[in-house]
Amino acid sequence: MGADPGWHPDNLGCGVVVYPGTTEQVATVVQLCRRNGVSIVAHGGKTGLVGGGISKPGEIVVSLERMNRIERLDADEQVAVVEAGTALQTLQEAAAIHGLTPGIDLAARGSATIGGMVSTNAGGIMAFRNGVMRHRVMGLEAVLADGSVFSDLTRVVKNSAGYDLKHLFIGAEGTLGIVTRVAVKLEPVMPETATALFGLPSLAAVFALLKQARALGSGELAACEAMWSGFFGFSAANHGWSAPEYRTDNSVNLLLSFAGHGEARISDEIASLYEAMLERFPETEAVLASSLTQRDALWRLREDTEQIYHAYPAAPSYDVSVPLSEAEAYVACLEEGLQAVDPDLKPFIFGHIADGNLHIILNRRGGDLPASTLAAVEAVIYKDIRSLGGSFSAEHGVGSKRIHSLNETADPVKLHWIGQMKRLIDPDNLFNPGKLVLHPGLS
Amino acid sequence: MGADPGWHPDNLGCGVVVYPGTTEQVATVVQLCRRNGVSIVAHGGKTGLVGGGISKPGEIVVSLERMNRIERLDADEQVAVVEAGTALQTLQEAAAIHGLTPGIDLAARGSATIGGMVSTNAGGIMAFRNGVMRHRVMGLEAVLADGSVFSDLTRVVKNSAGYDLKHLFIGAEGTLGIVTRVAVKLEPVMPETATALFGLPSLAAVFALLKQARALGSGELAACEAMWSGFFGFSAANHGWSAPEYRTDNSVNLLLSFAGHGEARISDEIASLYEAMLERFPETEAVLASSLTQRDALWRLREDTEQIYHAYPAAPSYDVSVPLSEAEAYVACLEEGLQAVDPDLKPFIFGHIADGNLHIILNRRGGDLPASTLAAVEAVIYKDIRSLGGSFSAEHGVGSKRIHSLNETADPVKLHWIGQMKRLIDPDNLFNPGKLVLHPGLS
Known part of the structure; x- marks a missing residue:
């Protein structure tokens, strides 16, 4: 079991990590903690960026690391049921065998877990097509503060059987319960068949290109990532990237991936796209990746934010x-x-x-x-x-990092009810205290 | 103002309907009702099938009929913001001008309202592609029991700013508040280019066909509706429908619509689909609509459930x-x-x-x-x-019709929290009493 704190140095601040192997064990831990007044910070891949996983002395971390089984993956049904500690990439690889994908992707795919992605309502690269994690979840199981198990593991998209309370746990950052199992909707995989980088003079040009790229005859738009000049110049210099006749100081750079049938046809259409853009925006530049190596190099420019x-x-x-x-x-x-x-x-x-x-x-x-x-x-x-x-x-x-920003930007009525939800569902502030919401009964 | 009770004879049982024209007027009505202990039943298109809109003497109906404006429809952004009383078809037609669609469709499109569809988490024909109403809603405004306005009219798919409480109101059937405005995600319209009816010997054959239909080269599957022999025979006889060499007693009949580029190519691919099915399931039969009239006749077989x-x-x-x-x-x-x-x-x-x-x-x-x-x-x-x-x-x-079924089939933990939500958010049982949940403080 790793003692790696992940992306925030204080994630293991409490010094105690338990590794339950089943939902029942999670429930037992919760009951013990509640009885002894010990707060719980649930951990997935520990790749969060806002201090949602930090812990303090006196608390304990419940790691879902051992609960990493793919329990069901039905290719015809296009649904997977996984334990919360399953890494995104693990699910992506298992689904790919059947020509499927969870329909969500992000740079931290190797460590981010499905449970963590549910708890943070993760987004990523494919959200413009497939929605965010909330839209990928068909069913969910979670352990609540009294040790009871909320079990709503439906595998159907249509479900109008009372308030859909699973949405309270999605994006709750572990403050209302511990997500233990998730039913995830899968989509047919769209293999990337073409990747292109466009240099553009303005965001207006980006949207003009985006509109046309979405209406391409043969290929579907699979990814669309923007890099402003400051970011792009830094990244290109860092990676020693350059391409003939492509300046690195374009106002915005747009990385487009297409998927579809007929690689040659798509490449032709991208060339036409470029011509059409040139007419409206003469400063437009473009690079079409002509190999997997070139494609990966383009993606690295965008995804390597560690630099x-x-x-x-x-x-x-x-x-x-x-x-x-x-x-x-x-x-x-x-x-x-x-x-x-x-x-x-x-x-x-x-x-x-x-x-x-x-x-x-x-x-x-x-x-x-x-x-x-x-x-x-x-x-x-x-x-x-x-x-x-x-x-x-x-x-x-x-x-923990953005509570004040939430308080400053949110609708006061929404803010009031966020506090009320926390008080109702986690009355003793057992789960992830000091994150997302300050407990109204205790603050 | 119509006094049409809609699809349930008791919808206007209370005998009093108010027609607010703005969110503020809805809030005023709610405050007045609360002060006077009068319960409120909110009405959209009154096309519900489970008695969610029925009212009793002593209650009042709040109709959203006058709040039917499309306030914003941005074609590039692909989002519409509408008042809750807007009919689905009205939004469909406004979006179609820009080549867009709300991405949800159902037979009651002419009368069902966006607010009602949000409140019932409507599904329909396109849910297998685009999700249900819950997945189409980007933002929402609702009037709560104390007359306050919950305002979360975001027009972005990515929003991880605290518990996403709008999902409590989606599918709540008006028991937690009155939905007054909705931001709806739009999708590029996919004009139907081919419609075919398949007669199949089993559900296994249906799924085999479905799998291939989803992987068609030129066309995307836009609709996929099944009719078992009892339904189909009844409908065909009622509408006097027949087609050469198509039996009406196939075990299952599958109505497929495709959208895409190149009508002729899609028709060819459907013909190949039929050949492939014949090899595995020799009983397979098929009719390809060769005109809009034929297409409409096929759809009528499926959509006319009034018969x-x-x-x-x-x-x-x-x-x-x-x-x-x-x-x-x-x-x-x-x-x-x-x-x-x-x-x-x-x-x-x-x-x-x-x-x-x-x-x-x-x-x-x-x-x-x-x-x-x-x-x-x-x-x-x-x-x-x-x-x-x-x-x-x-x-x-x-x-009102299915409360006992919900109680019998739901996870007890979920059921408990449904009751708790109702008690917390609508403590006086002001909204749509006796629907979805029996108020735990009062029952």
């Missing part, structure tokens, strides 16, 4: 959702606002542009910026985010 | 979800079980087979069967439905 944290350890980072119609104005406002806070702040901006999810990392090490500057930065990044129809936390969650 | 209720007014009907891997055994068990209850019981079986949703209507008028027989019928139809991974109510909901 930024290597240069700027624990750099302040943000993860917002913005409706597409608001995205251009939002980014302009963001860049201008950060300039006003500090002219040397150069945000690395990248993300899943087809669903409006932008990641923003500052070019500063954690702790380098005074609290007042960080507050000013947040004021810029979260400005009007809710009234714009977006979200201050797209896919990383709230954890 | 059954015309022959058997208020016939007992059921709506279950069964995982595909269990469907064949389930139907065999069902037919055998109903035979054992009464050899003259001939169920009409049809439904959305690609997502495992079966509708079952008995060949009896409402009131014709004694309670003991109905109990025996339910025991057959709902036998092991939860442990099979299915649901006793796929898309019709619970309403």
Whole structure:
């Protein structure tokens, strides 16, 4: 059993980890903890980015690591039932044997677990097509604070049998119970048949390209990732990437993957796409990956975000959702606002542009910026985010790091009921205290 | 303002309907009702099938009929924001102008409202592709029992900003609040390019066909509806439908629609599909619609369920979800079980087979069967439905008609928390009393 703290140094702060092997054992642990007033932090792959898994002395960590079995995978039904500790990649590989995929993918696939992804309502690369984790979950089992087991392991998409309470546990970050089993919807796999990188002068050009890319005759759009110039230039330099006649200072770079029938036909259509873009936006540039190696190199430019944290350890980072119609104005406002806070702040901006999810990392090490500057930065990044129809936390969650931001940006009525839910379902604040919500009965 | 009771004679049983025009007016009505101890039944299109909209003297109906504006429809963003009283067909038509669709469709499209569909978590024909209403909702606004407004009108798919409480209101059948506005995800419209009817000897043949139909080269499967012989024979006779060399007594009939590029190519592929099926199942028959008139005639066979209720007014009907891997055994068990209850019981079986949703209507008028027989019928139809991974109510909901079935089939832990939610969010049992859940504080 590993004592690796994962992506946050305080994940194992409590010093005690238990490894139940069954739902019944989880329930026993919960009952023991409740009786002894010991709080529980549930752990999946420990790849969370907002301190949702940190633990303190006096608490215990319940690791789902041993509960990693794929219990059922029916190819015709296109549903898998897995224990919560199953890694995403494990499920992806098992499904791929049948030509299927869980329909969700993210860079941390090797360690992120299905239970953790349910608890954080993970998003990733394919959400613009297949929705987020919430939309992939057909059924769910969870252990509640009294040790009882909430069991709703349906394997059907249509279920109107009373309030659908599983959605309370999805995205609850382990504060309402411990997810132990999940029924996941699968989709036919779409093998990537073409990957292209476009250099574009503006977000308007990105959306024009996106619209056409979605309507391609032979291939379906399988991924659509944006990298603004600051991010792209940094990444290209770091990886020593270049391509003939492709500048690295384009305003935005768009990485597109297509899946479909007929590789040659799709490549032809991408070439036409490029021609059409050139007519409207003469600055457009494009690179079509002509080998798997080239494809992987393009994806590395986008997925290797560790490089930024290597240069700027624990750099302040943000993860917002913005409706597409608001995205251009939002980014302009963001860049201008950060300039006003500090002219040397150069945000690395990248993300899943087809669903409006932008990641923003500052070019500063954690702790380098005074609290007042960080507050000013947040004021810029979260400005009007809710009234714009977006979200201050797209896919990383709230954890311990973002409770104040949730409190500042959320609808007060929603906030009130979040507190009420916590009090009702976890009255003793047994589960993951200090994360997502401050317990209204105790704070 | 219509005084049409809709699909249940008791919908207007209370005799009083108010027609608010804004969310604020809904909130005012709620506050007034709360102060005076008057319960509220919210009405959408009044096309519910489980008595979720019935009202009693002393209550009032709040109709969302006047709140029928499409407030926003952004073609690039592919999101619409509508008032809850907007009819599905109204939204479909507005979206179609931009080549888009709400991604959900059902026979009652002309009258069913978006708010009602949210409240019942409607399913329909496209759920196997696009999910149910719950998966189409990006944001939601609702008036709560204290007159406050829960406002979560995000227009982004990624939102991990605390418990996603909108899912409590989706499928709550108006028992927790009144849905007033909804942000709905749109999809590119897939024009039907081919419609075919297959006659098949077994459910195994249906699934074999379904698998191949999903993997068609040129066309995507847009609809997949099954009609068992009893239903099909009745419908064909009623509509005077026949086709050369197509028997009406096939074990199952499958109506398939395809969308895609190149009508001729798709037709060719359907012909190949038929050949391939013939090899494995020599009894296979097929009709390909060669005109819009023929297509509409095929769809009418499936969608005109009124004909059954015309022959058997208020016939007992059921709506279950069964995982595909269990469907064949389930139907065999069902037919055998109903035979054992009464050899003259001939169920009409049809439904959305690609997502495992079966509708079952008995060949009896409402009131014709004694309670003991109905109990025996339910025991057959709902036998092991939860442990099979299915649901006793796929898309019709619970309403007033199915509370006892919910109580008998649900996980007791889930049932407990359904009651707790009702008590917490609607402590005075103001909203739609006697539907979905019996108020634990009052029963």
